[in-house]
Amino acid sequence: MRTTFPDSWRRLLAAGALLLAACTVSDRSDTADSAALAAKAAVAPAPDTTAANAAATPPAPTAAPTTAAESAAMALTAGAATAVALSDMRLEVDLAARKLYVIKGDRRLATHPVSVGSPEWPTKTGEWNVTQVVFNPEWIPPDESWAEQRERRAPGDPKNPLGAAQLVYDPPRSIHGTNEPASIGKAVSHGSIRLSNAVILQLARQALEEGGVPKDDAWFQRVQANRTQKEVVDLARQIPIRVY
Template identity: 40%
Template sequence: MRIWNKSGWMVAAALVMAPVAANAQSAVRDSGLIVSSVEQAIAQPAARIEGFALTVDVSDRALYVMSGERVVRRFPVSVGEDGYPTPQGSFRIRHMIWNPSWTPPASSWARGKKREAPGSPGNPMGRVKMFFQEPDYYIHGSGAISSLGNARSHGCIRMRNEDAVELARLVMVNGGDPRNPQWFQQTVANRTTSRDVVLPRPVQVRIRA
């Protein structure tokens, strides 16, 4: 069952796998879970999805969780700004880091910035990052929620931390590396400790204009 609030976000946690009718497509494309913490995000069910893949629409500023050609989740994202575009094409997520550190890249925009440890308040990577083109491009959590729906990143895909955590769990389940609830609870609780995950089955990511 799906319950919608006035902003069009999906409150219920259940995944609905029925085909999306044409006149219902807009409703699904505006859906996403409402959770207010990463603890709530890891408590949501993460199911296997037939034909699982991710699509990022740069123009829509949205990330879609796909089952074949059907949209089953939509998340608002921030994409690359002018001068730092998000790469387009077909990629795969093979590797992710929970509680990542951040090292400033050798780029003019990062001049003067310092390395940030996992869990540091100044760490722009949030709670998890999923590489779609190593080493420079990834989908990652962010506390800068005002940037969502805009072109504000330096090429990466930013999400709410809570959304990134939910998405990473779906990627792990569908990428062949499910973990038990205790693993996620420990990972979220120990935010200063990084954990690497390498997927047995890489997950497809399509990025389009």
């Protein structure tokens, strides 16, 4: 016997069937979307973190020099930043001729006789810069065998072997005056270069002018009047000297 349902029931059953079909389609769509997203994630390139890592990583410290050549190169670079100012005037000492030449540019301004080192204590040859001028210098015996029994001599002491002034370029050796004027022109010093006191004062004043620290007449008169007071002047422009 066939069962007959009322129209209201038939409409209700039809609506339920439609709802069930919609849910099935929705589930399939969600599954497909999820699968598509998963596939896309699988083939997508990994994010580039190189820049971020580089920014977060601190720079490596500068390596210390490991060889003598590297140390010398670093020292040269540092020295270039503190270059020395030089005067246009220069000094040349000819040991064989026992002469000191004052030169500026291509002109020889003066020639002076000098006393140089003895055969036992020869004057060192080479190139340096005069860095300092000392008026009324104090003599301190150097740490050398010939000076072991010598006494310290104050500025102005008649027995002070440095005389009236001193141009310092290679301590303890220098160009200086003397308390033995008869020695000028001879090879009798212990390595220093001697000038007469009159000439060393003239050269010292010239060195101050060319070295960028000139003094007036009153200053020189005061210094020479007070021979017991040492005066040290550092040159703003160093004066090249060559001894050969």
